[in-house]
Amino acid sequence: MNSRELFSQSSGLFPGGVNSPVRYYDPYPVFMKKGIGSTIYDVEDKPYTDFCLAFGPLLLGHSHPEIVNAVRSAVENATSLGAPTENEVRMGNIIKTAVPSVEKMRFTNSGTEATMHALRLARGFTGRNIIVKMEGGFHGSHDYALIKSGSGTLTFGTPSSRGIPPEVSRTVVVGQYNNPDGIEEIFKKYGKEIAAVITEPIMGNAGVIKPEKGFLGFLRDITSSNDSLLIFDEVITGFRLGFGGYQDIAGVKPDITTMGKIIGGGFPIGLFGGRDDIMDKISPLGQVYESGTFSGNYITMAAGIAALNQLKKMDYSGLEAKSALFEKTLLENMPEGEKFAVSRLGAMFQIFLDIDHPGSYEEVIKADSRKFMRMFHGLLERGVYLAPGQFETNFISFAHSKEDLESSALKIAETLKEISKT
Secondary structure (H helix, E strand, C coil), X not given: CCHHHHHHHHCCCCHHXXXXXXXCCCCCCCCEEEEEECEEEECCCCEEEECCHHHCCCCCCECCHHHHHHHHHHHHHCCCCCCCXXXXXXXXXXXXXXCCCCCEEEEECCHHHHHHHHHHHHHHHHCXXXXXXXXXXXXXXXXXXXXXXXXXXXXECEXXXXXXXXXXXXXXXXXXXXXXXXXXXXXXXXXXXXXXXXXXXXXXXXXXXXXXXXXXXXXXXXXXXXXXXXXXXXXCXXXXXXXXXXXXXXXXXXXXXXXXXXXXXXXXXXXXXXXXXXXXXXXXXXXXXCCCCCCCCHHHHHHHHHHHHHHHHCCHHHHHHHHHHHHHHHHHHCCCCCCEEEEEECXXXXXXXXXXXXXXXXXHCCCCHHHXXXXXXXXXXXXXXXXXXXXXXXXXXXXXXXXXXXXXXXXXXXXXXXXHXX
């Protein structure tokens, strides 16, 4: 069956025909069947150079042989054991060594679970209720994460989804990323009620918004001075720009860190961890409850160990050089007179259309999403697969070759030149 036929069937099975809304796009999504290295193949065997990379987990590319072999070996022993395993200990030791702020941790099954439990832990540890998050910051699909600003930094957030009680919204205050003055005003008003500030160190669900100099350090200082906790959501950034967290690159140590994506080697995973005294509030030691049937899953741990051991050997400076070459080729060939911005940090990038300074959420939401989707479809025809949305992040992997990157950059520029003529 082709994608149109499969979508006709899936529409009768799943809301919108998909199992995550970000996978849907008009008129129907392309159905994929396999991935090898930097390439994915649709159900009709058409290849695409992949920059979505399953929305971020595949820094080593698709079907890395070390991960495949580790999973095959693990499956011969067990699929799930429901008991502590040596694999959990091995995986935990790798992460604790690589991310010094994570003194203890708890594995979960997704980034959503990780942030949900991190926020509960912050409230339980501090005895406070209010969480401060950034407008446009994505921390999963649980109630406390699906809140963004209504109007202004001092208002309680409004739900981004129906089904979230207003009582939940009143415990979340929304600030602006890269706006320390606004965050300071929030603390002046609510300081002794604030349990934690949660933020992505690099905003990855609004394209790629980089932290301005001093902003992350400011968050560290203001939370510490108010006896609040700082939570870095490194589900996207963890192990992507170096072997560890972006927090180490930034030189800012959070109280709690969440991770996911890359650390699972392509399998479902999440993690939250931090200072010993905070993590010891988690059950069975403390009274903040967390559990999960598949947490620390045997197969996921095997895949994660293989992925992280492989990443230890990889040349992150070489990945940065490849990513910089991609950006340079793209910028040199973009259509003249077209207003756009390429926002890149390491192997993360996004192309914003009709804006030229994506430094804040307020700015990036002015980008032309319709034009972006025209570019997306034009690139599908040319065999290049981006994440299907203006406010997603695209990724470059160790598996992408110089030829992949130069060819794709030229195809992006060619597509935009074509669009600019119509």
